[in-house]
Amino acid sequence: MRIVFMGATKFSEAMLLHLLKNRYEVMAVFTIPEKFHISYSKELVKNYNYANLRPVAKHYHLPIYEVDSIDGKRTADFYTALKEIRPDLILALGWYYLVPRRIRKLAKYGAWGIHSSLLPKYAGGAPLVWAIIQGEKEAGVTLFRFEDGVDDGDIIAQKSFAIEFEDTIKEVYEKAIATSKEILIKALKKIGQIEFRPQIKKDIERYPQRKPEDGEIDLSKSALEIYNFIRAQSAPYPGAFIRTKDGRKLIIEKARIEVG
16 A cells, blocks of 8 residues: 655654555655645744654655745645645644645545544544643544535544543654554454444534744633643643743743642
8 A cells, every 4th residue: 555644743744654664665755845835824834843854765765845935836736746645544644734635636536635533523622732721631632534514524433531630742642653553454454344434524623733932821811721722732832931021931841830
């Protein structure tokens, strides 16, 4: 099975290595620079969870293409290169752009992604961060087939995991990676017999992408709400913060709730 891999995060790196170590035939890697253009921002956006996939591609002798490089290329601009690869499947894991229908149609099985939520809940940006902020005790991952919208495609597989009270985003992210590895390999082993489950579009809950300035702590919130807010945005993310009298940010990396 000929796979084209698209990704630009630490999640992407872990999933790409997992595929290669399990001897899946990755034909090419597409990636995005650490600072990149995207529709919701007039300025360059920084990927705080960025991973450079070039060393992996070099080690495994894989061609690598950068989308949204200085010349502003988009995924669709690589149509000819993708057509020549003749992929059976496109995997976009840790990817920030829509994969155009024209590109998806080049692959026998289309394009798949993994979203770090139990869709249709927490579709959109930063799903694990939002789940912790909202005080969820459970999260999960969803493997799905791309359609024209955001996180609205047919579901292939889902699996949940617990969010413990002491977990920060780092621990929850690691759980999402481990669970994603498991469901992806299971799906690839039965790729010709998958029963796709359509999402009910009206049930999709969309959340916005988050920016560093969204991390300012509202001290009028309850202790529990502030605690969740802090642990949701700790390292490797920019962090929750308060502003001091001199206007500087004081980042709160860790907190605990004192009872009584």
